[in-house]
Amino acid sequence: MMPGVDFIVPAAYFTAAVLFIYGLKGMSSPVTARSGMIWAGVAMLLAVLVTFIHPKVEGNYGLMIIALVSASAVAWWWARIVAMTDMPQMIALYNGMGGGSAAAIAGVELLKVHSGQASMVPTTLLVAAFGAIIGSIAFSGSLIAFAKLQGWMRKTWRFPGQQLLNLVVFAATLVLGAWIFIDGPTPTLLLAFFALALLAGILVTVPIGGADMPVVISLYNALTGIAVGFKGYVLEIPALMIAGIVVGAAGTLLTQLMAKAMNRPLTNVLFSGFGKADEDAAGVAASGEIKSIDGTDAAIQMAYADKVIIVPGYGMAVAQAQHKIWELTELLTSRGVKVSFAIHPVAGRMPGHMNVLLAEAGVPYDMIFDLEDINAQFPTTDVALVIGANDVVNPAARKDTSSPIYGMPILDVDKAKNCIVIKRGQGTGFSGIENLLFFEDNTRMLYGDAQKVAQALISGVKALG
Amino acid sequence: MMPGVDFIVPAAYFTAAVLFIYGLKGMSSPVTARSGMIWAGVAMLLAVLVTFIHPKVEGNYGLMIIALVSASAVAWWWARIVAMTDMPQMIALYNGMGGGSAAAIAGVELLKVHSGQASMVPTTLLVAAFGAIIGSIAFSGSLIAFAKLQGWMRKTWRFPGQQLLNLVVFAATLVLGAWIFIDGPTPTLLLAFFALALLAGILVTVPIGGADMPVVISLYNALTGIAVGFKGYVLEIPALMIAGIVVGAAGTLLTQLMAKAMNRPLTNVLFSGFGKADEDAAGVAASGEIKSIDGTDAAIQMAYADKVIIVPGYGMAVAQAQHKIWELTELLTSRGVKVSFAIHPVAGRMPGHMNVLLAEAGVPYDMIFDLEDINAQFPTTDVALVIGANDVVNPAARKDTSSPIYGMPILDVDKAKNCIVIKRGQGTGFSGIENLLFFEDNTRMLYGDAQKVAQALISGVKALG
C-alpha cells in the first residue's frame, strides 16, 4: 500500500509544524540556535514542495513557480547584501510581506465566496475577515516602518485630532467587515474594506518616531503571526494555525518585554508622542561639573587596569565602532586586563541589538553579560568604558523619582572606580533627558565619534608597548 | 439567544483545559503553586458538574452520584489523615485509580462496539486498545507499588527467566489486542485481554525494590496520563486529551530527571536487580579511620560556628526528625549562627522529598537551597551537619571512577571546615556502597537515631545558655 496524497501532504505539514517549534526552542541558547533554524528552514522547504500536490491545488503551477522563484531571488539577494545595522528595517519589510500575503489570501478566499465557489460558515467568515484586517494593518504598517528606518520617509506627521481620525478609520473598517459578514463579499465592498484596513495601518504608524519603531515592528510581527494563524483556520491547514499563533504569542511576549525594559507602557509607544519627556524633565538637578579626559590618558588608565567593563549603546551602532572596540579589547586582554561586555536589555534600538553587532565584530558570546549577571561586579571594576550609551547608564533611574526613566533597571557604571564615557557632545539619549552620570566625580567624558575615539584608544595602548 | 448545551459543555471543558495548564504553570514557584492548584481544582469541579448535561449522558445519574460521592469521601478522608512520610504510596494509589478508570472506560467502549451500539474507525479502535493496555498496567502496577511501600507486601519476587515471562505476557496482551482489532471485541476476548494486561503490570512491578519505587510511580503517573489522553480521543473530549498528554509528557520528563539524578538509566531501574552494586563495589579503598564525636561536643561546635549548613537525607525522614531539626535551627539562629539547608535532588526517596518534610516542620523555603546554588559555599562553612544522608554526600562520586555513583553530582560537605554525620551505625545508603566521607580527617560521626540525636543537640546548645 503506497501512502497516497492524503497521507503525504498532512504528514509533511505535521512534520513542518513540529520542526518549527523545535527550531524556536533552539533559540534558548546560542549553541543550538543555528541548527534549530536550519531545521526550521528544511521544514519550510518541505511544506512548500508538498503543497504542489495539495488536493485543492488544481492549476497555475507555472505562475506559482515564477512567484516563488522571483520573490526568493530578490529576498535572498537583498538579505545577503544588507548591512547588519539595517537589520531592523529588513525584519520590518519581510514581516510586512507576510502580512500582505495573509491579506491577499483572505482576498482570494472572500472572492471565491462571492463567486459561490466556496462557502463559509459564519465563524469561518468572521475569522477570514479578522485575518484580513490584521494582515492588512501589519502589511502597510510594516512598510511605513521600513520606509522610516531606511530613511525614505523622514517626516513624523502629527496633527490635532490624529487619534480621532485613526479611530474613525478603524471603526469604518470594522463596519465594512460587518457589512461583508452580513451581505456577503462583493468586489466593491472588498476593495473598500482592504483599502480602509491598509489606510489604518499607515495612519497608526506614521506618527511614531523612528526610535520607537522596534517595538512597533515586534508588534506587527505578532500581528502577522496571528493573521497567518487565522488563515490556517480558513484554509484548514493546522500547520499554519500553529506556526502563526506560536509566533503571535511569542511576538506579543517579546513586545511586552521590550516596552517594559524601556519603562514605557505599550499604549504610550503607540498613541502618545515621543520626546515629550524633555519638557517636564526637571527633577533632581544635576550638580557637580562635567570633566573630560583625552584619549591618551584614557588609554593609560585602561591599559594598567585589572578589570574593565565595556558598556556599548546606540552610539556604537551609529558609529559602526564594534570592530575597533574588539581590536581594543584584544589589545587589553593581551596585556592581562580582564575585559567583559555588559549589555542592557534595551541598549541600542532593538532587543539584542548590541549582541548582534558585537557578534559581527567577532566578540565571543561568553565575554558578554546581561544586566543581572554583571551589575554586582561594577564596584570591583577599575574602568567602566561607556561607548555611545546614555539612557541605559543614567543613575536618574535609581535616584530621581520624577524622571521618566525612574525605576528602569540600569547598568551601575557609576559604581565603578572610574567611568569613561565616549560620546560626540551634549546630545541626549533616546529618552531626551539629562544624564546624572556625566556629573559624577569619577566620570570623565571622552568626546568624539565612537569609531575615531576607539582608534585613538588603540593607538594610545599600542604606544605603551 | 440562550447558550445551549452544545455551547456550555464544550466551553466548560475548554475552560478546564486552560485552567489545568495554568495550574501546572503555577508550580514554577512556591508562591504561585497553591493558587494554581486551587484553580485546577475549580476546573475539575466545573468539568464534573457540566458532564451531567453532556449530550451523550442519558441515564444512571443516581449511580453516578453514588460513585462520585462515595469515592470522594473515602479518598478525601484517607488523603487527610495520611502521614506526610506516606505520601509516595498515596500518590501511587490515586494514580492507580486513574489508570483503572481509563481501563474501565475502554472496557465499556469496547463492549458497546461489540453490541453494535457504537462503531469505531480502525484508528479509534487501535487507540482505545492501547489506552486499555496502558491504563491496566498503570492500575495493577501502581497498586503493587502502593502495597510494597505501605509494607503490605514485603517480598521481592525474583526468579530466573523472569524477564522472559514478562515479555511473553506482554506479547500475549498485544496479540489479543490485535485479535480484538481484527475480529472485534467479544466479551471473552476482552476478559482475557484485560486480565493479561493487568498481569503484565503486576509482573513488571513485583521484582522492583521498594527504594526504586518513586521512579516507577512517576513512570506509571506518566502512563496514566497517556491512557487518559487516549480515552479523550476515543470519547472525543479534547480536554481529556490535553490534560492526559500534558501529564504524560511532564511525567516522562520527571521520570528521566529522577533516573538521571540517581545516576541510573531507567532500564536499569526497571529490569535489573537493585542492590547489585555492593557486590562489585571495590574501587578506591577507604583509607583513614572513622572518628566519632558526642552530642555535647557537636553542639558546642555548632553553637560557636558562624555558618552551618544542614544536609538532610533519607534517615531524617525515617526518624521523623524534621521538627527537632527546625527547633535546633531556630536555637542556632537566635545565637547568631547563619544556618542554611542544602537539598540534593534525590535526597530521600522521592524528588523533593526533603523539601516537603522541612516545609511540614515549618522551615521557610528561602532557607533551603538546591545543589547548584549552595555547593560553592561549603568551603566557607564551619560545620556541615549531615542528617541521615549518605549517598548524596559520598565523595566517591567525584573521586572513584569505578563507583556505581561515579559522576553523580553530590553535595560537597567534605569541603566544609568540619563535617558532622548523624546516623545509627554502619548502615549503607540506598546504593549500598561505602562512603569515603566517613574516613575524612574533618569528619566526625555522631551515632544514634536522628530524632534522639537532634534532641541531644538541642539540649547541648541550650546548656550553653
Added chain:
Amino acid sequence: MEGWIALYIFMLAAFTGIEVIRRVPAILHTPLMSGSNFIHGIVVVGGMVVLGMADTTTEIVVGFIAVFLGAGNAVGGYVVTERMLDMFKSSDKNKKE
C-alpha cells in the same frame, strides 16, 4: 475527530507539558508529581460519560468502577497536593503567623 488533528493536539500538549514542567524547581517536585497525578483525575469525566451511556449490567458495573476510580484519583490527588503545598512558606509569611 480527524486523526491528524488529534495528532496535532497531542503534539502541542506534549510540548506544553515539557516546557511547563521544565521550569518547576526541584523543591516542588513532590507536589508536582501529586499535582499532575490530580490533573489526570479528569478521567472521571470520561467515566461519567460511559456510565451515562451504559445499558447492560456489565456495562453499568464497569462504568460505575470507572467513575469511582476516577473520582478517587481526582479528589485524593487534590487533597494530597493541597496539604503539601499548604506547608510551603517563606520566612516573611512564617513571621506573620
Added chain:
Amino acid sequence: MEGWIALYIFMLAAFTGIEVIRRVPAILHTPLMSGSNFIHGIVVVGGMVVLGMADTTTEIVVGFIAVFLGAGNAVGGYVVTERMLDMFKSSDKNKKE
C-alpha cells in the same frame, strides 16, 4: 474544522509559544525576532493553495501576490536570521579559526 477544536489548537499553540520564548536569553532577542518572522513565512503555503484554486484574473493576480509576498517573507526572514546566528561564536570556536 470544528470551532472548538480550532480554539484548542490556538490555545495550545499560544502556551507553547509563550513558554518556548520565555527561555530565550536577551542576547538572542534580535535573531528571535527575525526567526519568528521567518516562521510565519509559512503563509506562502496558504498563498500557493489559493493561487492553485484561482480562476478569474483578479483571483490569479491576488493569488500571485500572496505567493510572491509569502515567499519573500520566508526566504528573506531565513537568510537574515541565518546571517545573524552565523556571527554568534563562543571563545572556543573563535580560537579554532
